[in-house]
Amino acid sequence: MKKQKVSSAVIRRLPRYYRHLNDLHQAGVERISSNALGNSLGLTASQIRQDLSCFGEFGQQGYGYNVSTLRDEVADILGMNRGHTAVILGVGNLGRALMENFHFDRSGVALAAAFDVAPEVVGRQVSGIPVYHVDQLEEYLSRQPASIGVLTVPGRVAPGIANRLVQAGVKGIWNFTNIELSLDAPDVVVEDVHFADSLLALSYMISEAP
């Protein structure tokens, strides 16, 4: 099937669909109407049907959606079965928080290695993940390619490290540095986790709340 161009709003909703369907599945729910799915996600049924129609035909008139089937299909759309692997750059507080507390595997991503420069962490393991010196980045990735680079380094070194990751073949950068990366690589995607934007949105919503 030739897919249409998918808007970024739809892309942002897909992970929520996945998460919610997974919760429903684990709660033993076997099928759900688009109305009920919409209600619990704060969307209309037609919005959900329209979002999913970007990717093919799902569900059945009068029956709704089979929860586990739709969950698996959304997982597939999200690329969760593509065997993505990640390396993390920067084992400071934030890098360590992700390594110790974030379940990469639940998003279909295998975290393979970490890189830093600090002698007290290089050569050790954090949550079972080996930490190498950043000088070994290119050699490591030439042996064990990764599709995702997680950027938790200080902002001042972010552009340089990002470019090294791109040169070494990563396809996407998960950027926690609050630095806007301008990469000379149109095929590499950057996903920014922008804490300040999020806090400002909260500030707006508080200020506008009744």
Added chain:
Amino acid sequence: MKKQKVSSAVIRRLPRYYRHLNDLHQAGVERISSNALGNSLGLTASQIRQDLSCFGEFGQQGYGYNVSTLRDEVADILGMNRGHTAVILGVGNLGRALMENFHFDRSGVALAAAFDVAPEVVGRQVSGIPVYHVDQLEEYLSRQPASIGVLTVPGRVAPGIANRLVQAGVKGIWNFTNIELSLDAPDVVVEDVHFADSLLALSYMISEAP
């Protein structure tokens, strides 16, 4: 002026406007057309004019926008001058990362105190912020109210702590726990920083990249 209901997409774009206008101002740019502003943000000029029209009239036909004026107006819309104060719950890796590396003040928020249960951190300061035992939360907030609670506790205690924050009068929760909070307080807003949703969006974009 009676404001119209502002869509969440507009709310998400406002912090980017602010950030970009602030960068322009610091680079010495005094005025900018909506075309140029749109180009650098990947939006159309009419999109920008439409977004801003939710809040009043800005800019001038044939002149464009005065950068510092518009920046200040967007800051005002975002509630950056409302004197928001925050407390942070949970001084683990993530809490510590925010305390040490995130500039709350640049978003117009004063981080006043932190709370945890671990003896090795309670009674100390992290980046100049005092850390109290979580048992002192209500007493502290009764003396020094805060509008924002930053939630970086383990997921299993998140709902309980969130409800205590709400009872103690916070207006918004910045939720890093990956737990969907259901608060019995319609006037309290929750902003989720959902790492898994972000990683899944990146996984999708990588899988779809040319």
